Structures are given as structure tokens and as C-alpha cells.
Amino acid sequence: MGKIIIDNDRCKSCYICTETCPKKLIKISQKTNRLGDYMVEFSDPDGECIGCAMCAKRCPDMAITEVWR
Amino acid sequence: MSDKNEKVLIKGNYAIAQAAVNAGCQCYFGYPITPQTEIGEYLSSKMPELNRGYVCAESELAAINMVIGAVSTGIKAMTSSSSCAVALMQEALSYACGDELPVVLINVMRAGPGLGYIYPAQGDYNQSVYGGGNGDYKIIVIAPSTVQECIDYTYRAFYMAHKYRNPVILLADGLLGQMMEPACFGQYPYPEIDNSSWALTGAKGRDARAIYSLGAVESKQIERIEHLFRKFDLISKNETDWEEFETEDADIILTAFGSMTRNIKAAMKVLRENGIKAGCFRPITLSPFPQQRIFELASEGKDFAVVEMNMGQMFKDVKYSVNGKSQVELINRPVGEWLKVEEIVSAVEKIMEKSYAASI
Amino acid sequence: MQQVFSIPKSMKKDFKYTFCPGCDHGIAIRLLSEVIDELNIQDKSICATSIGCSVFLYDFINVDCIEAPHGRALAEATGVKRACPDKVVFTYQGDGDFASIGLAESMHAAFRGERVTALMLNNTTYGMTGGQHGPTTMMGQITTTSPMGRNREYYGYPARIAEQLALADGCAYSARVALDSIPHINEAKKAIKKAFQVQLNGIGLGFVEILSTCPTNWKMTPEQAHQRVRTEMAETFPLGVFKDISEVK
Numbered sequence: 010m011g012k013i014i015i016d017n018d019r020c021k022s023c024y025i026c027t028e029t030c031p032k033k034l035i036k037i038s039q040k041t042n043r044l045g046d047y048m049v050e051f052s053d054p055d056g057e058c059i060g061c062a063m064c065a066k067r068c069p070d071m072a073i074t075e076v077w078r
Numbered sequence: 079m080s081d082k083n084e085k086v087l088i089k090g091n092y093a094i095a096q097a098a099v100n101a102g103c104q105c106y107f108g109y110p111i112t113p114q115t116e117i118g119e120y121l122s123s124k125m126p127e128l129n130r131g132y133v134c135a136e137s138e139l140a141a142i143n144m145v146i147g148a149v150s151t152g153i154k155a156m157t158s159s160s161s162c163a164v165a166l167m168q169e170a171l172s173y174a175c176g177d178e179l180p181v182v183l184i185n186v187m188r189a190g191p192g193l194g195y196i197y198p199a200q201g202d203y204n205q206s207v208y209g210g211g212n213g214d215y216k217i218i219v220i221a222p223s224t225v226q227e228c229i230d231y232t233y234r235a236f237y238m239a240h241k242y243r244n245p246v247i248l249l250a251d252g253l254l255g256q257m258m259e260p261a262c263f264g265q266y267p268y269p270e271i272d273n274s275s276w277a278l279t280g281a282k283g284r285d286a287r288a289i290y291s292l293g294a295v296e297s298k299q300i301e302r303i304e305h306l307f308r309k310f311d312l313i314s315k316n317e318t319d320w321e322e323f324e325t326e327d328a329d330i331i332l333t334a335f336g337s338m339t340r341n342i343k344a345a346m347k348v349l350r351e352n353g354i355k356a357g358c359f360r361p362i363t364l365s366p367f368p369q370q371r372i373f374e375l376a377s378e379g380k381d382f383a384v385v386e387m388n389m390g391q392m393f394k395d396v397k398y399s400v401n402g403k404s405q406v407e408l409i410n411r412p413v414g415e416w417l418k419v420e421e422i423v424s425a426v427e428k429i430m431e432k433s434y435a436a437s438i
Numbered sequence: 439m440q441q442v443f444s445i446p447k448s449m450k451k452d453f454k455y456t457f458c459p460g461c462d463h464g465i466a467i468r469l470l471s472e473v474i475d476e477l478n479i480q481d482k483s484i485c486a487t488s489i490g491c492s493v494f495l496y497d498f499i500n501v502d503c504i505e506a507p508h509g510r511a512l513a514e515a516t517g518v519k520r521a522c523p524d525k526v527v528f529t530y531q532g533d534g535d536f537a538s539i540g541l542a543e544s545m546h547a548a549f550r551g552e553r554v555t556a557l558m559l560n561n562t563t564y565g566m567t568g569g570q571h572g573p574t575t576m577m578g579q580i581t582t583t584s585p586m587g588r589n590r591e592y593y594g595y596p597a598r599i600a601e602q603l604a605l606a607d608g609c610a611y612s613a614r615v616a617l618d619s620i621p622h623i624n625e626a627k628k629a630i631k632k633a634f635q636v637q638l639n640g641i642g643l644g645f646v647e648i649l650s651t652c653p654t655n656w657k658m659t660p661e662q663a664h665q666r667v668r669t670e671m672a673e674t675f676p677l678g679v680f681k682d683i684s685e686v687k
Contacts, residue, residue, distance in 0.1 A: 010439075011439065011442075012439070018454065019454055019455070021458075021459035021460075022459060023459035023460040023653075023660040024660070024661075025460065025660050025661065025664075028661060029620075060439075060442050062442050062443040063620050065443040066443070066465075066620060066623055067465070067620065067623070068464070068465075069455070069457065069459070069460055069461055069462060069463070069464035069465050069660075070455050070457075070459075070464050071445055071449075071455065071464060071468060073443070074444070074445055075441060075443065075444055076441070076442050076443035076444075077439040077440065077441050077442065078439060078440050078442045104521060105517065105520050105521050107516075107517065107520075131520035131521060132520075133516060133520060133550070135513070135546075136542055136543070136546040137542065139510070139513075139542075139543075140510070140513040140516075140542065140543050140546065141513075143506065143507065143510035143513035143514050143517065143543070144513050144514065144516050144517035144520070145517060146504070146506075146510075146514055146517060147486060147504060147506075147513065147514030147515060147516060147517025147518040147519075147521070148517035148518065148520060148521035149517075149521075150484075150504040150514075150517075150518065151484070151518055151521045151522050151525075153521045153522075155517065155521065169507050170507060170510070173505070173507050177504075177505065278484050278502035278503075278504060278518070279502070279522075279525075280481050280482035280483060280484060280502060280525055281480065281481055281483075281500060281501060281502050282481035282482065283481070285500065286450075286496070286499070286500045286501050286502050286503070287502050287503070288487075288496035288502070288503040288504075288505070289503070289504045289505060290487070290496065290503070290504075290505035291505060292493060292505060
């Protein structure tokens, strides 16, 4: 079971991570950030995250600051 | 050149090159252009011999930017060029002023505008003193008149560049570059400057440094420009340099820079013999310009005759400095053969006749 | 649990990228920083920065930087390396800075075999100024200065830079990579590392052309922009290693 930490201040809502996660654990939320964009959030109630870090590697803004496996 | 106190018969270009070596110039980047190509040729064997840096760059544009890279690490570096190719360097000089980098540039002037020709001229006064780059900045400009001064002022150029973190231009001309005169190298007479507070050396044990001229925050950019100009006020106070001869009782002061100084000194002697009270004033630093001293002399009622090989470039700075206190005339030829002593004498005599006639 | 991803040490603390959403500069700079960490060269690296969207590099990485006028980064890098041969010197440029205004400096650094590393982010347009065409704009591509699409008559053909660099004897490594997928990102990092290694081994110039998105100026979403890199761009600018003499001294 893994986890990721998202820094929403860095995130620019490009949503690449939502497409990249093989388990689809990153979703577009209803909350908006300071730029008015819908933020992403990591939601893993069943502990499915495998800590592959593909989301972090494809994030263009270093918004996923930590990945744990 | 084995004994530093030995007098040698040497060409101006070689004198400048060897003086740079003696001053501790660590890297030379250049491109050939007449009448200063010998500087690069000389250094192409000298620098590798001393295990120092040398690149014959692909253009003057590249050469000046290589100097910027090199001096950003704190070492001494220079490039040399002439007139139309110095034109390519204007952007980089503006950057170097904004970056506060100790760039040394040797300009051995030739005739312009454009391609012009390889015979000598003094047409780059404006380009050097006012700069062709963008924005507000000032470059230190120093003009030798003899091969000995080529050596002494090359030493001084490196010292001032590093002391003030400001580009310095040594403004010579084709005559000086090509003539041979006896000169003595001596030792580089200035202390080394500590640059450890700003030089790029790799961020070991400290935060990384960035040297840049980008000013995205308006208030910071205003601060930076005001700092540069306060620095230049200090440079003016410390480094403004000139020489004057027989100005105490002079009615007219012949004024020139660079190698034209030699001719006005000789013309002054002839004029004195002919009963005209002539003096000489020669700015050594063209920037900072000895404005205050010229104003003082003008306030005593002394007229000025500016003698230069261009269409009146230093003339306007003398006129500005005189500020209406006395007359300023121009004796000039655009390019080519240096105004002969007889020509200067005859021109001054005409000026004196005219002003005598006007005063009756 | 074990941490498997973190912000590279040679990046500044608390920086925020100034790039557009979906711009690959952010990934490229992270890979650069990871390589600097892995090769342990942060405290002896000096970067000659460039003009364009990359201009703020010194706000993101914790490495000594000297700003270069537009296109002159490789001339400045040459000056830095000749002054201090023991330092690791690199440039980080866009396609405009490297291949348009700076092409002479870039090619001559390669001809001379300067022992520096050059990274060129190729997004086929001049990004910072709003998306004008440049030397790597593709045939038929619409930009603000090629409103009818690039054509032979007015604009000529796109330049393939990695192949050109490879022809220079002084170039020790030249590769073209992309950042549109995990396998490509992994290959890109290997290439960037190689481009530094040829410098560390004293062989010659190391160059990597990094195909990248420009969603804002292409008027595409980040995903559409990456799709363009995968298809149209990879067709015009094939990925691969065009020169590698890193094993030969």
C-alpha cells in the first residue's frame, strides 16, 4: 500500500496525473485552488496505491512532492 | 621581454597583448580584424604556452560573450577588436554593465561608418562613451596616446574593471596599434581584487548565485540602475584623468584624445613660437569625462579648439562641459591621414584671427 | 513504507514553476536536477542560462548561473569552461535560443568540441513571445507568424538539430528524446546523464534535444499537446541516439 502527497499550491490543474495513474486514484475534485481551477485529490480508501510514482514523474509542476511505497 | 625593466622597441598591438598577459589575463577570446589582428595572433601562442585560455571565436559576437562567461567566474579575461566589429558587441556590453562584470575590451579604431576602411580614425568616441547597447549604463573608457601608455593603460583597465565590477574599453587606434616605439613593461602595479563575494565558483557550502540583468520587479530594477549610477559617480570621483600643458596663461586650449594628443602638443609649441598663447588639454579617461576641469578653464575665459579625426564627437562633450562660458571650435578630418601639425597651427591661427576680428 | 519519489536536492526550496499547465519544461528541469544529484555535481556546476520560457531557471535550481543574451549561452559556457575546466558547465535552452539566434554559437561549440553539456527543449515555436514560428516549426504547422501553416516558399523546411550536432567531430553525444510517457521520460533521463558523462570524461560536447509540449501556444489541452508530440513531432523529429562516442576516448 502506497501514498502520494500533493502540493495544491504548485498544481496547475493540467490533469495529466488523473490519466496517468494506473489505478485511477487521482480525481478531479469540486474544490478550487487560488487560480480558480478544480484541484486534484488523491483518494485511496482501499489501499490500492502501488507507489509506482508514474503520477509524480509525469507531473510538469512538481506538485506531487512525495511518493511512498 | 625577459627583464621587466628593460626598454624594448615594440608595436602597439603586441604591447597591449603582452601587457594583458602581465596583468594576469587568464583567458583571451578574439576574432581577426585589421588593424588589431596581431593581438589575437600573439596571444594564440602566448596563452597556450602559459596554459591559459585562448579561443579564436567564430565571431566577435561570440568572443565578447565568451568573455562574459569567463569573467563571471572571477578571473581576468579580455577580447580585442575594431570599430565595425565592436558594433556587434553592444548588446553584450549592456548586459555586462547590468551584470556588473569586469569585461575588458580593446578597441583599435579604424575608419567607419559601416565597413569603412583599415586606415585609422577616431570615429568610435560616441560608440564607446555613449554605447550602442540598450538602456542606461556607463562604460569606463581610457585612451592611450603612446605605446608606453598602451601598456600602462591596459594594466589600469584590468584593475578598474575588477575594482568596480564594470566593463572597461581601452580605446586605441590603428596608428597606435601599428606603430613601434620604445616602451618598458615593468610590473603590473595594481593589487589583486577579492571577488569571492560574487564570483561563480560552484555552490559548494553556500547558496547558489545567479548573475543576471533581468529585472522583472520594477522597484528592484530602479534600485539596480540607481546603484549602477551611484557606482559611476564613485568611479568619476576616483578615476577621472587628464593632462594639461601651459593652460595657466592660455587664450586657446587645443583639446584632443588618443594619438592626436601627440600632434596638438607639437602644434602648441609652434603656436607659442608664433606668439599665440596656446595650451593643451587631453582627457585620458573619456568616460568619466573631465567635465569639471574643462568648465573651470572655460570659466577663466579660455577658448577651446577640439582636434579630432571624426565629425565632432568629443567636440560636443567639450561644448557641453564649457556650458557657454567660452568659445569651442572644431578642427577635424573625418578619417585617414592624421591632421598635420601645420594644418592644426593654421586652423588655430584662423580661429584666433576670426575671434580677434569679432572682438573689435 | 519507503519513499520512492521526492523533490531533487539540487532544486531550490519552495520554488513554484512559472510554466503553463502541461508544459514539459517542468519535467525536463526535474530530470536535469535528478541527474545533477546522482552525479553529485551540484556544488561544482555552473549554468549559462538562456532567454525564453527557460529564463527563470536560476529560480528553480540551486546551481550557480550566468545569464546569457538570447542565443549566446554556448559562447558563455565556452568562456566559463575555458576559465574553469574543473567545473561542470551546461546550458538549458529552447529551440529559438539554441537553433535560431544561437545556432552559430551552438554549432561552433560542437565543432570545437567544448567539454560542456547542452540541453535544447524543442516545442516547435517561440514560446515566451506568444508562439511564433521558428526553425523547428513543422511543415503545415500554424503559428502566429505562419497563419496559413508552414510552407516551403515563405518559411523553408524545419531544422533537425540533433542530427546536425551529430555531424560535428567535437560532439561526443547527440540524442533526441521526448517526455510524453513514462518510458520516454526514463530514456530522456538516461540521455541527459550521458550528455553530462561525456563532459565528465573529458570527451566533448554532450547534447540532448528534448521534444516538448507548448499547450498554450498550440491552443491544445495538455493531453492533446502530448498526443501531438507522440505523433506529428516524433514523425518530423525521430527519437534516438545520433552519436555516442562516450566509450571511445
